[in-house]
Amino acid sequence: MAKAVAYYNQNILTLPLDNLLLENGYVLKKEKCSKNHLTLTNNNNDLIVITRAANNHYLYFNPNDERDRGNIYSFCKNRNIKLEKLLKAKDLSQLSHNINPSNLTQKNLEIITIFNEKQAIKENNFFSKNRLIASDILLHFPLKMDKMKNILSPTFVLEKIESINFIGINQAGYVSYLQNPLKKDKNQNAYHKPIKHLCYGAKGLEILKHPQTKKAEIKNIILSESIVDSLSLLELKGYDPKTTLICSSNGQITQKQRELLEHFSKIFKNTQIILAFDNDEKGRKFAKKCEELFQKNNMATQILQPILKDFNDDLNAYKLLNLSKNFTLKELENKIENDTSRFINDFLKKEKILNPLSLKKRLKEAIIFSKILNYLQEKIQNHIDLNKVNQSLKNFNIFIQTKKINTKEKQ
Known part of the structure; x- marks a missing residue:
């Protein structure tokens, strides 16, 4: 042959x-x-x-x-x-050429075809349900969803083919964000940490762009360690999805990603780079490296640091506790302390005058708020005075359990 x-x-x-x-x-x-x-x-x-x-x-x-x-x-x-x-x-x-030449292997191209065959993300998705990202924001971008309702995000690499003087950005694969993270391997051995996403094809930079947006219309480029964090920042800061490029390094900065990021300086003019890495040592190192890379290429760069560990944690706290979008740690701490005290005092004040149905409704509201606080506890524990917050949570949980018992006895 x-x-x-x-x-x-x-x-x-x-x-x-x-x-x-x-x-x-x-x-x-x-x-x-x-x-x-x-x-x-x-x-x-x-x-x-x-x-x-x-x-x-x-x-x-x-x-x-x-x-x-x-x-x-x-x-x-x-x-x-x-x-x-x-x-x-x-x-x-x-005859004219309508396809960019590519160095990608046949296997990579088949993986990209699999991605394109999947249905577009729907309004009912776990990024909205579990990560609290507004569905109307997600629908602006070419995210996909498979039959297991995992969310698929495309990855790209910079391709250079000297023989025909070609330089272009081509899709190389995709990342599958798992609705149900993998906790065990095929032999039923527990992973040290649940696997939340899987990568298919060549590793590249995750990029999301509104399908109708042209390069010249891009005003902001958000880069973080996770596409979830970049989308969360987009919502928190109110950037326009149609003029914002959403990017993710997927927890690392590889050589292929660096090449693509450097190429941004040549194709995006009058565009601001927004670095939104995690609020930890690793994230700060990533932000510093990327800032140096972009500034070397004369691109306007801004580093935004989340209040909590990442911008999705910030989005969760903002929405669940009804905080301001630019909340501070002090505001967060006061919110928890004041709201727990308010629930307890309000309940005690009205306990004797409310009928059983109204009391049950108030107790249900308190239970929901307690679940929210317990859910957020892991996200906030390294960022605020935990002793103070823990005491508020402890008092609140004891109060709820006591009132649950009292309500049952009255019934």
């Missing part, structure tokens, strides 16, 4: 296969296309994905049949059609 390749007409291998097929009854599935691959189908439901290799050769594969793949010659052979039929359909000199 390797020898047969030598007899292929190299010029024919570089002809835009997508254009040839569009002249022969195929149509684009636009929602399944990207800069480095196109998905086409026809009336016979022949589904194919076309890519362009670094040497400019056009390749294809069938997502439904792993044996159906190769170049234009393979395409004709597998369908028992003559090459001449494709080539005479249109003036070959008029």
